[in-house]
Amino acid sequence: MKRPEHGIISKVKPLLALLFALIPQTIHAFPADWTTPLAPFRISGNLYYVGSRDLAAYLITTPQGNMLINANLESSPPQIRRSIEQLGFKWADTKILLSSQAHYDHAAGAAEVIRQTHAKHMVMEGDVDVIKSGGATDYDQTLDRFPPAPVDRVLRDQDTVELGGSVIKAHKTAGHTRGCTTWTLETRDGNRRRNVVIVGGWGLNPAVRLVARPGKPASYPGITADFDRTFKSLAALPCDIFLGAHGLYFDLLSKLDRVAREGEAVWIDPAGYRRALAEKEAIYRKELARQEAIQ
Ligand SMILES: [Zn+2]
Numbered sequence: 001m002k003r004p005e006h007g008i009i010s011k012v013k014p015l016l017a018l019l020f021a022l023i024p025q026t027i028h029a030f031p032a033d034w035t036t037p038l039a040p041f042r043i044s045g046n047l048y049y050v051g052s053r054d055l056a057a058y059l060i061t062t063p064q065g066n067m068l069i070n071a072n073l074e075s076s077p078p079q080i081r082r083s084i085e086q087l088g089f090k091w092a093d094t095k096i097l098l099s100s101q102a103h104y105d106h107a108a109g110a111a112e113v114i115r116q117t118h119a120k121h122m123v124m125e126g127d128v129d130v131i132k133s134g135g136a137t138d139y140d141q142t143l144d145r146f147p148p149a150p151v152d153r154v155l156r157d158q159d160t161v162e163l164g165g166s167v168i169k170a171h172k173t174a175g176h177t178r179g180c181t182t183w184t185l186e187t188r189d190g191n192r193r194r195n196v197v198i199v200g201g202w203g204l205n206p207a208v209r210l211v212a213r214p215g216k217p218a219s220y221p222g223i224t225a226d227f228d229r230t231f232k233s234l235a236a237l238p239c240d241i242f243l244g245a246h247g248l249y250f251d252l253l254s255k256l257d258r259v260a261r262e263g264e265a266v267w268i269d270p271a272g273y274r275r276a277l278a279e280k281e282a283i284y285r286k287e288l289a290r291q292e293a294i295q
Pocket of ligand 1: 103176
């Protein structure tokens with residue numbers, strides 16, 4: 001004998017199944033600022049901000065097409081495209097795609113950007129396998145996977161990327177990821193030249209092991225040598241305009257509040273760069289000492 005509820009349950013069941021199937025995509029708790037759009041703006045010369053309120057993306061425009069730094073989350077390409085178009089540039093003119101680091105919050109949108117624009121993807125050695133495997137070969141296995149993306153050119157430390165007379169230099173600042181990349185370029189404001197630094201990443205995620213212990217190797221061999229070299233390299237960079245992969249690195253939102261009164265000069269912040277660098281290095285040294293003390 002069938003009870004009447006059975007009929008209802010059998011009708012509702014496919015709906016429930018559908019609902020559960022959708023949950024994995026909606027369960028990620030991203031900070032709201034990662035996906036909240038921000039009106040795009042010019043930073044200096046031919047350099048523009050086209051990211052969200054925290055996930056930074058940069059457009060460098062040239063007469064031969066444009067270079068984009070960071071494709072961000074899998075859901076970000078439409079936001080980045082809208083920002084580029086709001087500035088009056090063409091999405092299809094995106095000729096080169098670069099990346100700050102091979103983590104999903106900066107690189108998950110790369111496959112889609114490349115599919116739509118056919119941009120050449122240039123990635124620092126150390127991050128190449130992670131980008132090509134969608135995070136499967138990342139030393140930090142606690143992070144989200146993402147759509148794998150093809151790589152057209154493998155970059156090495158100090159390599160330059162050139163398009164239409166603009167040059168961007170790649171600095172390998174590894175540790176956060178094995179090919180974490182800080183980009184530098186020069187912009188022109190009238191007759192003045194500005195040194196721009198776009199920091200790739202300088203923090204440690206929670207699962208990172210700096211120190212090897214019996215049965216528990218370091219996150220990767222040479223991780224502390226990489227961090228040491230990174231802080232040294234960053235300290236040696238001339239910096240007028242301080243930027244980074246996350247808006248939080250360089251106080252994007254509070255600086256943006258001042259733009260109306262102070263103009264583009266708010267982005268010139270060499271002291272802020274030195275201060276942030278010193279803070280991040282101190283955090284790293286403290287964590288290293290803490291892990292060494294456990295041994
Ligand atoms: Zn990261």
